[in-house]
Amino acid sequence: MSDIGNIFVLVKQVPDQSAKAGINPDGTIDRSKAKRMINPFDRFALQAALETKKKYGGRITVISMGPPAAEEILLESLEHGVDQCKLLSDRRLAASDTLATSYAIWKTVEYLKPFDLIFCGLQTTDGDTAQVGPSLAERLDIPQVTYCEDFRIENKKVIARRVIEGGYQWVSSSLPCLITVANSYHHLEYKNIRGAKLVQELLRNKDKKDELIKTINLDQVNADPILCGLKGSPTIVAKTDKVAEIGGSCFLQQGESVDSMVQEVVSKTNILEFTR
Ligand SMILES: Cc1cc2nc3c(=O)[nH]c(=O)nc-3n(C[C@H](O)[C@H](O)[C@H](O)COP(=O)(O)OP(=O)(O)OC[C@H]3O[C@@H](n4cnc5c(N)ncnc54)[C@H](O)[C@@H]3O)c2cc1C
Secondary structure, eight states, rough: OOOOOOOEEEEEEEEEEEEEEOOOSSSSEEEGGGGGEEEEHHHHHHHHHHHHHHHHHEEEEEEESSSSGGHHHHHHHHHHHHSSEEEOOOOOOOOHHHHHHOOOOHHHHHHHHHOSSEEEOOOSSOOHHHHHHHHEEEETOEEEEEEEEEEEEEEEEEEEEEETTTHHHHHHHHEEEEEETTTSSOOOOOOHHHHHHHHHHHOOOHHHHHHHHEEEEETTTTGGGSSSTTTTTTOOOOOOOOOOOOOOOOOOOSSHHHHHHHHHHHHHOOOOOOOO
């Protein structure tokens, strides 16, 4: 059994896409109106961390950057069995782009280190850039394994299988290392009873909750506010467009021959004629 120390998992709260969110006049998402959830891709990162702990030991810390409401997803992570959570929350972070986000998370990781592994989701369902994980690894100057769908740890090394176009690739990396977990990894298991009981207790005992979900600010992690929020974000939303949803229905066409099936499909659509 390899000895793993601290395992960090990056988890972001995103708007629930099944509910309606507003759009601000500058084209950014009005998050105050949106229903919220754990970024679906980060559920795979959480599962990778939980499995690592089960197999190799270690202590799991979830790190999230977001408004105070992000506490909801941290409570949910505790229900799944993580050990503790850190919420980087500061008004000066509002309107951070990926550059500012990776800077602020980097300062947080520097403040919380040491660590052996950092797990991230592949991307988020709101910003959707897949840049934060790789930028963080660069800033930390550690190796990164992206699109990882399977891995094991041997002799203080990660042996990982990456999804690549048309197949997969095995790579090996020294520790510490950052892994972005692909959505072909195992699904997040159900919340466990011990986690659920713990969260019930935290909801009654604020001191204990504050201990397990620590909120930290930019000053505590020694981050320069000029490099955060709007000031630290060179990205500009130039224009947003409403994308019309394509409606329609599907049908299964069966028949004796391809020609008869095609003719049948043509007859059901507004295509006038089909010639071979
Ligand atoms: C002009 C502008 C203004 C913006 N203003 C805001 C704003 O006010 N509030 C806001 O929430 N977003 C804001 N965003 C979106 C924000 O920039 C991105 O959501 C954020 O930088 C992360 O990038 P991403 O979503 O593309 O993450 P990706 O790079 O796709 O995420 C990859 C992985 O990194 C980790 N990760 C990413 N972000 C976080 C996080 N915050 N905490 C923990 N883990 C994380 C997760 O594991 C995730 O799966 C703004 C974007 C722009 C361009």
